[in-house]
Amino acid sequence: MEGRGHSVCSAYALTVMERSENMMRWLNQGRNRALVFQVALMLGTMLFFFLIGANALSNLEQQGITSGFAFLSQKAGFGIIQTLIDYNESSTYGRTFLVGLLNTILVSALGIIGATVLGFIVGIARISSNWLIAKLAALYIEIFRNLPLLLQVFFWYFAVLRSLPLPRNSLHIGDWIFLNIRGVYMPRPLPDLGFTLLVIGFFTSLVAIGILFFWARKYQEKTGKELPVFPLSLAILVVPIMIIWCTTGGPLHWEYPSLQGLNFKGGMTVIPELAALLLALTVYTASFIAEIVRSGIQSVNHAQTEAARALGLAQRKILRLVVIPQAMRVVIPQMTSQYLNLIKNSSLAAAIGYPDLVAVFAGTSLNQTGQAIEIIAMTMAVYLTLNLTTSWLMNKYNARVLLQEL
């Protein structure tokens, strides 16, 4: 009896072992193991999202918050100090989102332009043959690259702009630009009727210059002769505009800011929050761009410059036709990531109260409505879209300047 039971047991054990051996053999095949692993990973991820989703739903229910995007059409009820579109306290949260988004785009676009210009200047100064200029540029780069951006924003805002004089003692450049604790005041252009003509003339000139470029290249390819493109296009740009300006008698007037009572009226105002943020973003990002420009120019093999010189090209042409196109290949991808950083860094606005997307939407609106998930998802989606669009555009440009190898 005992022996029989034992043999049944052992037979059973054998089949189990066989089965598990089969199983092991099946698992030992790389493809099958990968399948099991991927299914497990997928299920794990789904379980994770299911759990946090369930938690979030029960937590929201407890706090009495109904999820959804209905809040976007509710009245926001707070004012914003800088709006590029019409906005007042009775506008909706959807409008608030739009105002914040536009302010983010404004500061990012201005910052990108400023940082590129300053970065190129400093980067070229960094490799200047003038010892003093090169050292000053290096000093600039090493100082501003190694300080946290938020510290720089605070410094410009609290230590510099907040300690400017009151409006009545403004610092000023002539009667045009005034600088005080409330911001920067500049003349505002007021276009008259004839101004439309001027704009039309300007764009027509631009089109004409485009055609000239195209035609000059064709001409050079055919005959080998170069046309004086630069002076010609300058003439096309300036002459018609001067004629229109004189015949219409100057269709542009300026509205100057002037001190009335305790504050300035008229003109254009740059609020100190925008000025501080823009200054910090420009100065900080320019220090990175300068290094990129330097490394790009230095990456061009010296033999290229020598070969160009041997062909008898002038110094300016060596730069324009040989060095810069090759340096661009190194510069563009890194520049793209700096632009993306700048867009993301513009969210530091929230720290000094510049009304960007994070400050007015992920800040004030979130506090008032409590719709945390929707608002943070929307904010993140905006930055993701801005980033992906910029990197897509820059990638397209990069593909054009990339080395065409066969």
Add this chain to the structure above:
Amino acid sequence: MAVVHTPHPDLPPPMISVGVVGWLRRNLFSTPLNSLFTLGSLYLLYLVVPPMVNWALLDADWAGTSREACSGEGACWVFVRLRFLHFMVGFYPESELWRPVVVFGLAGLLLLYLLLKKLPYKSYVAGFGILVFPFIAFFLFYGGLFGLPVVETHQWGGLMLTLILSTVGMLFAMPLGTLLALGRRSSMAIPRGLSVVFIELWRGVPLITVLFMSSVLLPLFMPEGVRLDKLLRALIGISLFQSAYMAEVIRSGLQSVPHGQYEAADALGLSYWKAMLLIILPQALKNVIPGIVNTFIALFKDTTLVLIIGLFDLLATVQASFTDSKWLGFSAEGYIFAGFVYWLFCFSMSRYSQYLEKKLHTGH
């Protein structure tokens, strides 16, 4: 009769092209435009430097214990001197001050041991530093064991908090980033897809929104009754954010390992993990040490953002001290001090990374 030709000895170079004069002519006044630039920058330096030196050093007030000591024209360093301890450790109780001192002293010694050349048992020391030391540091900071009084995390602050945030963020981001980088280069579709989405999502949004998310959304995602410490929430956000950046750095390292190495590992019959851990990752990580140091510098600067969610790191402590009604109007001094501390850390790290880059750049 042989004529021996002895050339006349070379004339010395003209006075004007050697020595100080020659250097000046070559480097500062080589062309009229360059001369103009030189003079312009000299004038600019003359406008900026003497007043700054006067303000920061010559006319500055150093001694004293109160606001009245700062009457002069210059900077008031008394303000910074009196608050130095607060800037370093925040509201950490003064009676327990030896604890952070011990932790940072020990950390400094560990780092020194690892950075000095040719010392024995480096791998053991590194292992201790990564696996054991964080726990020691935590128990010393927090207390609660062996009769040490508990110091709650909201009392932690200043430079101490900045260092905690950046090193802990880094400590978690390294393994997570490595996994993500391996996932992104995997041949399996699902790990690759998940890694790509994770990396691009975190890299596409600003750190502020990540911190907002971790401070507002994380509590929502937790089961009822679970409460996360504010510092812990910030650390989770920072670690996730940083791991995405780390993953991209490590991925570039993985790409730099020649394909032959992968094939050789396969030929030896090593499993995937053995091949990665023994062959590929050691080479990949070594290649990207400078990149890792650079992301650490970026993280170190980015930790300042935690002030937006109400944590008091170095910058936030300095910023908060300006609201003291007894010491109004010394923001410039505070920012310059904080800036100096940040700059010292970042600059020395970036110099170290450049040195490594040169050292590791062998061959070719």
